[in-house]
Amino acid sequence: MKQTSRFKNLPDNARIQGIGNVFKYHDRKTWSIGVQFNNSHRKSLKFSQLPYLSRQVVLNQTSTATPPGFSVEITLPERDLWERGTVEECGLVKFRHSNEQSQNCFVFRSEGKTIYLPQLELARALFFTNNYLANAALIHNALDFEFDVDYDPELVGDFQPDVMINALPTSLCPKILFDNDEFRHQIAWILLDDDVKHSFQSIYAYLLDESVITEKYQQWKFRFDPPQLEGVSIAARGWQSPDEKTWFINRIEAIDGLYFPDITDIGYAHPNFIENKRGSGKGKGGTYPQLPTQREIDEDSDGSEDNESALIFCDATQRTYNRVPHTRKVYTKARNGSGGKKDEEKPSTLPPEVSTDDPSSRGDKPRAAIDGLDDQTDNDALSHNKFDGFFKMLELLEKEHGVKQNKHIVRKLPAVGRSESHLMVDGSPRCMAIVRIEYQSEGYFLLEVDTSDGKASIATKVISARALAPKGLLRDFIAEIERGLLSKQFCWPKKYFDALVGEGNHKSVPHQKSKGKGGLSEVDVHRWAERVLNVF
Structure with missing residues (x-):
C-alpha cells in the first residue's frame, strides 16, 4: 500500500506497531488515540486520523511494499457466537506495550480457525472511512442532530426519492463528501438500518460508561456492539499461529456482502448545495478548493473555520453491499450567470498543511476531508x-x-x-x-x-x-x-x-x-x- 498524504511530524516509513487507548486532555476539545511506531518517539495521533490507522500500516511511505503478515479470507458467523477477548489473550502480537496488549477484540470461530479481530479495526473498516464519521462517533447522538430523514418526501423535478436525507444547518459534515456516491451509500446505510445505527451509536455509549477520568485526561479502551454481519466475508492480513488455527487481524482490506435496506431512490440535500446553471462552465455541486495528490497532515492542529473542506486520500478498505440505491443530490439554491461568484471569504487555494479535525475558532489549518472509501458494489x-x-x-x-x-x-x-x-x-x-x-x-x-x-x-x-x-x-x-x-x-x-x-x-x-x-x-x-x- 502507498499512502497519498503525508503526516507532517512523522519520519519516512513509520510503521504502526501498536494502537492503544482513546484519550482526551481536559483542556482539549478533540480526542486522540495512542499509536506506537517503529521509528518515532511520537505516542499518539488524533482520533480523526483513524482512516489511516491499522496495525503494520506504514505512514509516509517512500516506496510501495507488501505489508508483513499473511492474507486470510473469513466468513463472519452469527453475531451471538462472537466473544470478547484481548490482544494479549491471542498471544500472536509481539509488541508488548501494555496499552496495546489490553485492547478489546472480537473472538469467533470461522472455517476451523479462531479469529481475533480488534474491535477498533472492525469499526474503522465499517464506519471510520473519513474523519467526519470518526469524530461524530465520539459525540452523543451526533447524526440525529446533524441529519433529518424524510420517509415521505415530495417530488423533486423528475426525481421521486423514496427517502430524502437532509443535512441540517448545524451539520459539520463536509458537503464535498456528498459528491461521492460511495459516501452517500455509507451514510444512508448507517442512518436507514436501525441495527447499523445502533452499532454506530454504541461507540459513544461505551465511551460514556467505561472511560476513566484522571487529573489530566479522560481515557478509554475502544469498544462497540457490531451490527449483524452473518455471512459477510472479509479479506484481511494478519499474524497466524504455526498450525494456522489461530489468527490475529492487523488490517481488513475488503468487506463483501454488507446488507443494504431495500430502498431504490435516495435524495440528499445540504443547506450549502449550490447548482451552477447551464452555461456556467462548471459542474454541479458548487466550487471547492481541491487539494493536489499529496498534502501534509498536521497531526496536532485543529481545523480552521475559514475554508471549504477539500479531499485528501488514504488507502481504502474495499466494500460491497448486497444492493445499493440510485442516489442524487438535490439543490435548494442556484447560481446564475456565466461563471457565478465564488464565496469571496473562502480561499481558492490551500497551503500545503491541512487538519483532519472539525473546524473551531482556535483552528489554524485548513480543514480537509479524508476519502477512505472504495465501494465496489x-x-x-x-x-x-x-x-x-x-x-x-x-x-x-x-x-x-x-x-x-x-x-x-x-x-x-x-x-x-x-x-x-x-x-x-x-x-x-x-x-x-x-x-x-x-x-x-x-x-x-x-x-x-x-x-x-x-x-x-x-x-x-x-x-x-x-x-x-x-x-x-x-x-x-x-x-x-x-x-x-x-x-x-x-x-x-x-x-x-x-x-x-x-x-x-x-x-x-x-x-x-x-x-x-x-x-x-x-x-x-x-x-x-x-x-x-x-x-x-
Whole structure:
C-alpha cells in the first residue's frame, strides 16, 4: 500500500506497531488515540486520523511494499457466537506495550480457525472511512442532530426519492463528501438500518460508561456492539499461529456482502448545495478548493473555520453491499450567470498543511476531508453490457489467438476536483474494467473505461505485468492511476506510467468510437482486437 498524504511530524516509513487507548486532555476539545511506531518517539495521533490507522500500516511511505503478515479470507458467523477477548489473550502480537496488549477484540470461530479481530479495526473498516464519521462517533447522538430523514418526501423535478436525507444547518459534515456516491451509500446505510445505527451509536455509549477520568485526561479502551454481519466475508492480513488455527487481524482490506435496506431512490440535500446553471462552465455541486495528490497532515492542529473542506486520500478498505440505491443530490439554491461568484471569504487555494479535525475558532489549518472509501458494489451501473464491446474483443482474442484472460474487475471511478468525468451523462457512476491476460507466456493488464454514453473516448491501456512486478501489485497503484486519468482531462497519465513501468512497457490502443451511444459493430471489434494483438 502507498499512502497519498503525508503526516507532517512523522519520519519516512513509520510503521504502526501498536494502537492503544482513546484519550482526551481536559483542556482539549478533540480526542486522540495512542499509536506506537517503529521509528518515532511520537505516542499518539488524533482520533480523526483513524482512516489511516491499522496495525503494520506504514505512514509516509517512500516506496510501495507488501505489508508483513499473511492474507486470510473469513466468513463472519452469527453475531451471538462472537466473544470478547484481548490482544494479549491471542498471544500472536509481539509488541508488548501494555496499552496495546489490553485492547478489546472480537473472538469467533470461522472455517476451523479462531479469529481475533480488534474491535477498533472492525469499526474503522465499517464506519471510520473519513474523519467526519470518526469524530461524530465520539459525540452523543451526533447524526440525529446533524441529519433529518424524510420517509415521505415530495417530488423533486423528475426525481421521486423514496427517502430524502437532509443535512441540517448545524451539520459539520463536509458537503464535498456528498459528491461521492460511495459516501452517500455509507451514510444512508448507517442512518436507514436501525441495527447499523445502533452499532454506530454504541461507540459513544461505551465511551460514556467505561472511560476513566484522571487529573489530566479522560481515557478509554475502544469498544462497540457490531451490527449483524452473518455471512459477510472479509479479506484481511494478519499474524497466524504455526498450525494456522489461530489468527490475529492487523488490517481488513475488503468487506463483501454488507446488507443494504431495500430502498431504490435516495435524495440528499445540504443547506450549502449550490447548482451552477447551464452555461456556467462548471459542474454541479458548487466550487471547492481541491487539494493536489499529496498534502501534509498536521497531526496536532485543529481545523480552521475559514475554508471549504477539500479531499485528501488514504488507502481504502474495499466494500460491497448486497444492493445499493440510485442516489442524487438535490439543490435548494442556484447560481446564475456565466461563471457565478465564488464565496469571496473562502480561499481558492490551500497551503500545503491541512487538519483532519472539525473546524473551531482556535483552528489554524485548513480543514480537509479524508476519502477512505472504495465501494465496489455490483449494481446496474456496473453491468456487463456497459463494456459489451470490450468483453467481445477479449472473447475474440481468446477464441482466435489463444489469449487467456483472468476474472475481470470493474471499479467505479472517483470524483476528482470539479471534473464530472467520473459520471455518465445520466449521472450514474462511470466505471473502469481491469483484466489480466496471458499471451505467449507474457502477462498484460488491460484497463478499459466505460464510454458507452458517447460523452468521451479514451484508448484501452495495456501494461506489461513483467515490468510492473518489481514495483508491486497493480491494486496498489489503481487509485493514483484513476486520479491521474480524471485530473488530466480524461487522458491516461503518460508520465506516471513512464515512471511506474518504463516508457516502452505501456501502450494506449485506440478503438473506433461507436456511431451512436452503446456498442461497436462486429467489424470495429475485430479491428480493435487486431490492434491489441499488435501491441503484444
